[in-house]
Amino acid sequence: MNTVDVKLPTDAVKDLLLKQHIKFIESYNSETNHYEYTMTEYLRISGIYWCVTAMDLMDSIDKLDREAIVGFVLDCQMECGAFRPCPGHDPHIICTLSAVQILITFDALNKMNIDACINYIISLQCKDGSFTGDSVNGEIDTRFTFCAVATLSLLNRLNDTINVDSAVEFIHLSSNFDGGFGVRPGSESHSGQVYCALGTLALLGRLSEIDADQLGWWLCERQLPSGGLNGRPQKLPDVCYSWWVLASLAIINRLHWISKNKLVEYILACQDMETGGFSDRPGDWPDPFHTLFGLAGLSLLGYNDGRSLAKVNPVYCMKESRLEDSGISIPTNYYS
Amino acid sequence: MSGSGSGDGEEFVGWEEKPKPYIFYKDRPEWSDVQPVPQNDGPNPVVCIAYTPKFQDVYDYFRAIVHRNERSSRALKLTEDAAILNPANYTVWAYRRSIINDLKSDLDEELKLSTKMVFEHPKNYQIWFHRMAIIDWLKDPGDELSFIASVLELDSKNYHAWQHRQWLIRKFNLWEGELEFVSSLIDRDIRNNSAWNQRYFVISNFKDINSTDIVESEVEYSLNKIRLTPNNESPWNYLRGILQSQCLYKNTSLRAALDTMVNNNICSPFLEEFRVDIIEEQLEDGIGNKDELLDVAKDILDNLSNTLDTIRVNYWNYRLKKINRQYSNAADVE
Numbered sequence: 001m002n003t004v005d006v007k008l009p010t011d012a013v014k015d016l017l018l019k020q021h022i023k024f025i026e027s028y029n030s031e032t033n034h035y036e037y038t039m040t041e042y043l044r045i046s047g048i049y050w051c052v053t054a055m056d057l058m059d060s061i062d063k064l065d066r067e068a069i070v071g072f073v074l075d076c077q078m079e080c081g082a083f084r085p086c087p088g089h090d091p092h093i094i095c096t097l098s099a100v101q102i103l104i105t106f107d108a109l110n111k112m113n114i115d116a117c118i119n120y121i122i123s124l125q126c127k128d129g130s131f132t133g134d135s136v137n138g139e140i141d142t143r144f145t146f147c148a149v150a151t152l153s154l155l156n157r158l159n160d161t162i163n164v165d166s167a168v169e170f171i172h173l174s175s176n177f178d179g180g181f182g183v184r185p186g187s188e189s190h191s192g193q194v195y196c197a198l199g200t201l202a203l204l205g206r207l208s209e210i211d212a213d214q215l216g217w218w219l220c221e222r223q224l225p226s227g228g229l230n231g232r233p234q235k236l237p238d239v240c241y242s243w244w245v246l247a248s249l250a251i252i253n254r255l256h257w258i259s260k261n262k263l264v265e266y267i268l269a270c271q272d273m274e275t276g277g278f279s280d281r282p283g284d285w286p287d288p289f290h291t292l293f294g295l296a297g298l299s300l301l302g303y304n305d306g307r308s309l310a311k312v313n314p315v316y317c318m319k320e321s322r323l324e325d326s327g328i329s330i331p332t333n334y335y336s
Numbered sequence: 337m338s339g340s341g342s343g344d345g346e347e348f349v350g351w352e353e354k355p356k357p358y359i360f361y362k363d364r365p366e367w368s369d370v371q372p373v374p375q376n377d378g379p380n381p382v383v384c385i386a387y388t389p390k391f392q393d394v395y396d397y398f399r400a401i402v403h404r405n406e407r408s409s410r411a412l413k414l415t416e417d418a419a420i421l422n423p424a425n426y427t428v429w430a431y432r433r434s435i436i437n438d439l440k441s442d443l444d445e446e447l448k449l450s451t452k453m454v455f456e457h458p459k460n461y462q463i464w465f466h467r468m469a470i471i472d473w474l475k476d477p478g479d480e481l482s483f484i485a486s487v488l489e490l491d492s493k494n495y496h497a498w499q500h501r502q503w504l505i506r507k508f509n510l511w512e513g514e515l516e517f518v519s520s521l522i523d524r525d526i527r528n529n530s531a532w533n534q535r536y537f538v539i540s541n542f543k544d545i546n547s548t549d550i551v552e553s554e555v556e557y558s559l560n561k562i563r564l565t566p567n568n569e570s571p572w573n574y575l576r577g578i579l580q581s582q583c584l585y586k587n588t589s590l591r592a593a594l595d596t597m598v599n600n601n602i603c604s605p606f607l608e609e610f611r612v613d614i615i616e617e618q619l620e621d622g623i624g625n626k627d628e629l630l631d632v633a634k635d636i637l638d639n640l641s642n643t644l645d646t647i648r649v650n651y652w653n654y655r656l657k658k659i660n661r662q663y664s665n666a667a668d669v670e
Contacts, residue, residue, distance in 0.1 A: 003527065004527075039422055039424070040424075041422070041425070042422070042424045042425045042426060042427075043424075087375070087376050088375065088376070088395070088399060088427070089425065089426075089427045090426060090427040090430060092426070136430050137426070137430055137465060137469075139461075139465050176533070176536070176577075177536050177540075177573065177574070177576070177577025177578075177580065178573040178574075178576070178577060182533075183495075183499060184499065186502050186506075186537050186541075187495075187498070187499050187502065187533075188495065188498060188529065188530050188533040189533070190495065213658075216651070217609075217651060218573075220648050220651050221569060221648075223647055223648070225647070227647075232493075232529055233527070233529040233569045233570055233573075234493075234527045234528070234529055234569070234570070235493065235529075254654075256650045257648065257650050257651040257654070258647075258648075258650075259647045259648070259649075259650075262647060
C-alpha cells in the first residue's frame with residue numbers, strides 16, 4: 001500500500017478542544033513579538049479571514065473586535081477596487097476574496113466599494129478565460145479563477161460581468177488524465193486546485209460537465225491508513241486537505257466515500273493540547289490556517305451530530321447561516 | 337585552521353572571515369538624502385507588530401523608494417535586502433522587476449541571485465515567478481533544465497519546479513530528451529506522481545498519443561512499473577489516462593497481463609478496480625455472459641469492501657450498486 005503516511009500517537013487527542021481553540025485564535029491576534037506574524041504580513045487579511053471564520057464556526061465571533069477588523073479590512077481596499085493584504089503591500093485577488101468574506105461575516109459589505117471591486121475582477125480575466133492574481137504580474141492559477149468567481153458570487157454579480165464560458169473552458173483545460181485539476185493546463189492534479197475547480201464549476205452551474213465518479217474516486221484515494229488526507233499521491237497527510245478534499249467531495253455529493261470515523265480521528269489528533277489550535281499533522285506547531293480547516297472539516301463531517309460546530313458551506317468555507325442571512329443563494333444539491 | 341600552523345608567522349584568523357558589520361540604512365551616508373517611511377498599520381491596526389530593528393529599517397527605506405518612485409541601482413540593492421528578509425512579499429519582487437526593467441540590469445546576475453533564493457526557499461511562489469520573468473526577458477533557456485533537475489534532486493515532487501519546467505519546455509520547445517529525463521526519475525522513485533504527470537505531459541504534447549505504437553509502448557512501460565509496485569497509484573492512473581480513448585476489453589495483451597497478475601495472487605485495489613472497469617465496459621457493449629460478469633464484479637467489489645480496501649467501503653458499495661442498477665435484472669442491490 002501507500003508507503004508515505006504518519007502514525008497517530010497512541011495518546012492522540014480524542015475530543016474536540018473547543019475552549020482551547022477559541023483561546024488560541026484570540027491570543028494569535030494579540031501576539032506582538034511574533035516572528036511568524038511579521039513574516040506572514042503578505043497574507044495578513046487572509047490570516048484574519050481564517051481567524052474570523054474559525055471563531056464563527058465555534059460561534060464565538062463576539063470575542064473578536066469587530067470594529068477594528070472591519071476598519072482594517074476597509075482600509076485595505078485600494079482605489080483600483082481590489083484589496084491588499086496589509087498596508088504597504090500590493091492588492092491581489094486572494095486578498096480580495098478574504099476581505100469580502102470577512103465583511104459578509106461582520107455584516108459590513110455595504111461599507112466597501114463594490115462596483116470598483118467588480119471592475120477590478122473583470123479586468124483580471126484573460127482571453128483564454130483564466131484569471132491573473134493581480135494587474136501587475138501575469139501569474140495564472142486556477143486558484144485565482146475560484147477567488148474571482150467566489151468573490152463575484154458573494155457580491156451577487158456573477159451575471160453580466162465575467163465571461164463564464166471561457167472561465168469554465170480554462171478549468172476544463174486544467175483537468176488531467178486522472179480526473180483531477182492542476183494549477184494550469186498540464187500541471188499535476190492537486191487537491192487544493194481540485195477544490196478551486198469544483199467550487200468554480202459549482203458557482204457557475206457547470207458541475208455536470210465533469211465525471212464526478214472518476215474525480216470522486218481520485219479524491220477518496222487521498223485517504224491514507226492513518227485516516228488523514230493528502231494532497232496528491234504519495235504525499236503526507238495534512239489537516240488542510242481535510243478541507244480541500246472533503247469540501248470537493250461534498251460539492252459532488254460524495255462525502256461518504258471517505259471513512260468519516262478515521263478522518264475525525266486524524267483531525268482530532270492534530271490538535272495541540274497545550275496551546276489549542278490545529279497543526280498539519282500530529283505533533284507539529286498549530287496555526288490559524290490549519291485550525292480553520294480542521295474545524296471546517298469536522299463541521300462538514302457532522303462531528304458530534306453538528307452540536308459542537310456551526311454548519312460550514314463547502315464552496316465558500318464560511319458559516320452557512322451567515323450566507324443565508326446575507327441573502328446569498330446556496331444551492332442545496334450541487335450535484336446529483 | 338591555517339596551513340601548517342606553527343612556525344610560519346601567519347596570524348590565525350579562524351574558520352571564517354570576520355563578517356562585515358551590518359550598517360542600517362539610516363546610518364549609511366549614501367542614503368542620507370532619503371526620508372524613511374515608517375510602517376503605517378492604518379487607523380485600525382488589528383495588532384501592533386513588533387519588527388526586528390533590521391527589518392524595520394530596510395522596509396522603512398523600501399517604502400521610501402516606492403513612494404519616491406526611485407528606480408536606481410541602490411534601490412535595486414535595497415529590494416534585494418528586502419526580498420531576503422521576507423521572500424514572500426510579492427510587492428518587493430514586483431518593484432524589483434520594474435527597476436530591472438528600467439535599468440536594463442544584468443539578467444545573468446539576477447539569475448544567480450534567483451538560484452540562491454530558490455535553494456533557500458524552494459516552495460516560494462514569488463521567487464519562482466520572478467525567475468520565470470527573468471528567463472522570459474533573457475529569451476534563452478540556458479542551463480535552466482539542469483537547474484530545475486538539481487532542484488528536483490532535493491525534492492523530486494516540488495510542484496513549483498515541475499510547473500516551471502513545463503513552462504520552460506513549452507516556451508523554448510525543449511521536448512527532446514524530456515521523456516528520458518522523466519524515465520530516469522521514475523527509475524529512481526517509481527512512486528513519484530509528479531514524474532508520471534510529466535510523462536503524460538510529454539506524451540500528450542510531443543508524441544502522438546493516438547498512435548498505436550506509442551500507446552502500446554506506454555502501456556507496456558506502465559505494466560512493467562506496475563509489476564514492480566502493484567499498489568502504486570501513479571502508473572495505474574497513467575495507464576488509464578493513456579487508454580482513455582480506447583476500448584479496454586479489446587486490448588488482449590493488457591487483459592493477459594492483468595490475468596497473470598491475478599493468477600500470481602497480486603493484491604492490489606488498483607488491479608481489482610481496473611478489472612471492474614473492464615467488466616463494466618463489456619456489460620455496456622453487451623459482450624460476454626452478463627450474469628457471469630456481474631458475479632465476478634460482485635466478488636471483486638465485495639473483496640475490496642471487506643478485505644482489500646475497507647477504508648473506502650462506501651465507494652466500493654457505490655460501484656456495486658451502480659453496476660447492479662444498470663445491468664442486473666434481479667433486485668439484488670446490496
